[in-house]
Amino acid sequence: MQTQSKKGPHVGRNIQTIRYIRGISQADLGVQLEERLNRPFSQQLVSDIEGRDNVEDEDLLKQIAEILKVEPEALKNMDLNEAINIFGNSFSENSTQQINYKNTVHNQQTYNPLDKLIELFEKEKAELKAEVERLSKGGKKRK
Numbered sequence: 421m422q423t424q425s426k427k428g429p430h431v432g433r434n435i436q437t438i439r440y441i442r443g444i445s446q447a448d449l450g451v452q453l454e455e456r457l458n459r460p461f462s463q464q465l466v467s468d469i470e471g472r473d474n475v476e477d478e479d480l481l482k483q484i485a486e487i488l489k490v491e492p493e494a495l496k497n498m499d500l501n502e503a504i505n506i507f508g509n510s511f512s513e514n515s516t517q518q519i520n521y522k523n524t525v526h527n528q529q530t531y532n533p534l535d536k537l538i539e540l541f542e543k544e545k546a547e548l549k550a551e552v553e554r555l556s557k558g559g560k561k562r563k
Contacts, residue, residue, distance in 0.1 A: 428473075429499040431481070436470040437500060438488045441541045442548070446470070449487060456483045489544060 439449055450461035457480070475481045478492075485492040 429497055430473050431475050431495055432470040432472040434495045434498050434500070435475075435484055435488070438490055438495070438541075439470075442488055442545070444488070449484070452487050453480070453483060456487075489548075 439446070445463075446466040447463040450463050450466045453461040453466070469475060469480075469484075475484075475495075481492050481495060485495055488495075
């Protein structure tokens with residue numbers, strides 16, 4: 421019998437995590453949201469949004485997702501705590517389990533969601549850097 425209630429993903433924390441990985445400050449996110457939604461967004465408001473379990477305003481969530489270059493569904497459904505729990509529970513200091521692991525066939529591919537997520541973020545980061553370089557070179561040519 422399970423006594424803990426299952427909490428859904430923390431949307432605000434997902435926004436914060438992806439924003440951090442993308443290297444976007446709360447103030448920068450606020451400025452971009454102001455431009456897109458034509459209403460004021462301070463750094464403090466972005467901080468408040470990141471503290472929320474859920475973001476009710478679908479248009480706001482869509483705009484944040486576009487700025488962070490992810491799908492809104494990813495922000496709603498990504499549960500990093502669950503991924504960390506899976507990762508953390510897969511290791512043990514029990515020596516008998518380590519012996520059994522050594523005796524298993526090692527040609528099986530393992531899938532670690534965190535590695536895939538980090539790989540995706542690194543790829544996106546490289547693409548963004550290339551885009552920034554391309555745009556900065558293009559901007560210098562005009563002057």
